[in-house]
Amino acid sequence: MFDIAVGMNDSVVREFHEALNKSPDMAVAVAAIRALTGVISNSSAQTMMGLEKELKxxxxxLQRCNPTAISLKAGCELFLRYTTRTSALELEDFSAAKRRLIERGKQFADTSIRARATIAELGARFIRPGCVxxxxxxxxxxxxxxxRAVASNINFSVYVTEGRPDGTxxxxxxxxxxxxxxxxxxxxSGVAYxxxxxxxxxxxxxxxxENGGVINKLGTYQIALCAKSLNKPFYVAAESYKFARLYPLNQQDLPLEHKPVDVGPLLPRSVAVDNPSRDYTPPAYINLLVTDLGVLTPxxxxxxxxxxYV
Known part of the structure; x- marks a missing residue:
C-alpha cells in the first residue's frame, strides 16, 4: 500500500510539473488543481475515506515541491474543500460519488482558468483614457x-519598477x-519620486x-505606503484561488523565502545580506481588490x- 501511495504522489508531482512546463503562463494553483483532478480519475480507492486520504x-x-508558495497551498486547500464538502456524496454509491468528484474537480479547474479573463474584464474599467x-x-x-484595456482602444501609459533582484x-x-x-x-528606490x-x-x-491584506513581491508594502501618503488609489488584481487562510500581523509572520541577490564583489564578507522575496501589505493601504468573485473591498x-471554505 505504501509503494502505491508513493507512486501516486510521484505521478501527481510529475503531472504538475509537466503542466507548468507545457504552459508557462499557467498559474501554479491551476496546475495543482488539474493534477489533483487526475488523482481522483486514477484512484483505485474503494471508499470515500480512502479517496479523501489519497487526495490529501x-x-x-504538491506543497512539498515549494513549501513557501502561498498560492499553491491555497489552491490545494480550496480544491479539497470544493470537491469533498458536498453532503450529497454520502447518499450515492461510491462509483457515482467518484464521478461527481471528477466533475466538480474539472469544474473548479475550468473556473480557475477563467478567473484571469474575468478579472481582466472587470479591471479594465478602471483604466481611463490618458491615465498613468x-x-x-x-x-x-x-x-x-x-x-484587455489595449484591446478596448484605451490609451494609457505605465511606470514599471525595476523589480530587483529577479528582473521581473x-x-x-x-x-x-x-x-x-x-x-x-x-x-x-524611485517609486515615491x-x-x-x-x-x-x-x-x-x-x-x-483573511483580513484583506496581500502578500506579494518585496517592495509592495513600501509602494502602498507611498501611494497612501500621496492619495493615489492602490488596486490589487488577484484570483480567488489565491485567497489563503492566513492572518499575518507583521512581516515576521510570513513564510520565510529568500532569493539570491548579486550585490557586487566589493561587499565585505562580514556584511550580512537580508533579501526576503515578499512582504505583507495590510488592508488599510488597499483601496480595492479586483477578483473573479467581483470587485471587493478588503x-x-x-x-x-x-x-x-465552509
Whole structure:
C-alpha cells in the first residue's frame, strides 16, 4: 500500500510539473488543481475515506515541491474543500460519488482558468483614457487586464519598477512594449519620486489573506505606503484561488523565502545580506481588490473566504 501511495504522489508531482512546463503562463494553483483532478480519475480507492486520504496525501506532496508558495497551498486547500464538502456524496454509491468528484474537480479547474479573463474584464474599467499607472513585478493577471484595456482602444501609459533582484519588472516592461503601451522603468528606490505623475497603482498578489491584506513581491508594502501618503488609489488584481487562510500581523509572520541577490564583489564578507522575496501589505493601504468573485473591498475578503471554505 505504501509503494502505491508513493507512486501516486510521484505521478501527481510529475503531472504538475509537466503542466507548468507545457504552459508557462499557467498559474501554479491551476496546475495543482488539474493534477489533483487526475488523482481522483486514477484512484483505485474503494471508499470515500480512502479517496479523501489519497487526495490529501497528493496535495501534501504538491506543497512539498515549494513549501513557501502561498498560492499553491491555497489552491490545494480550496480544491479539497470544493470537491469533498458536498453532503450529497454520502447518499450515492461510491462509483457515482467518484464521478461527481471528477466533475466538480474539472469544474473548479475550468473556473480557475477563467478567473484571469474575468478579472481582466472587470479591471479594465478602471483604466481611463490618458491615465498613468504604476505596477511592480511581473503579474500575469495584471498583464491580462492591461491587454484587455489595449484591446478596448484605451490609451494609457505605465511606470514599471525595476523589480530587483529577479528582473521581473524588466519582463513586464517587455510584454507591455510588445502591446504598444508607453512604458517607463523606474528604480525600485524611485517609486515615491515617480508616484507624483501616476494616477493609480495596480499590482498582482501571491496571496490574499483573511483580513484583506496581500502578500506579494518585496517592495509592495513600501509602494502602498507611498501611494497612501500621496492619495493615489492602490488596486490589487488577484484570483480567488489565491485567497489563503492566513492572518499575518507583521512581516515576521510570513513564510520565510529568500532569493539570491548579486550585490557586487566589493561587499565585505562580514556584511550580512537580508533579501526576503515578499512582504505583507495590510488592508488599510488597499483601496480595492479586483477578483473573479467581483470587485471587493478588503473588508469583504473575510466573507468570501468563509463562503469558499465552509
Amino acid at each position: 496525501d497528493a496535495a501534501a506532496a 499607472l504604476l505596477t511592480h513585478g511581473m503579474s500575469r493577471v495584471v498583464l491580462a487586464l492591461l491587454q 519588472g524588466q519582463a513586464m516592461a517587455r510584454e507591455l512594449d510588445k502591446l504598444g503601451v508607453p512604458v517607463t522603468m523606474v528604480l525600485d 515617480a508616484l507624483e505623475r501616476v494616477d493609480l497603482v495596480l499590482l498582482g498578489a501571491e496571496g490574499v489573506v 473588508a469583504a475578503v473575510s466573507d468570501e473566504l468563509i463562503q469558499l
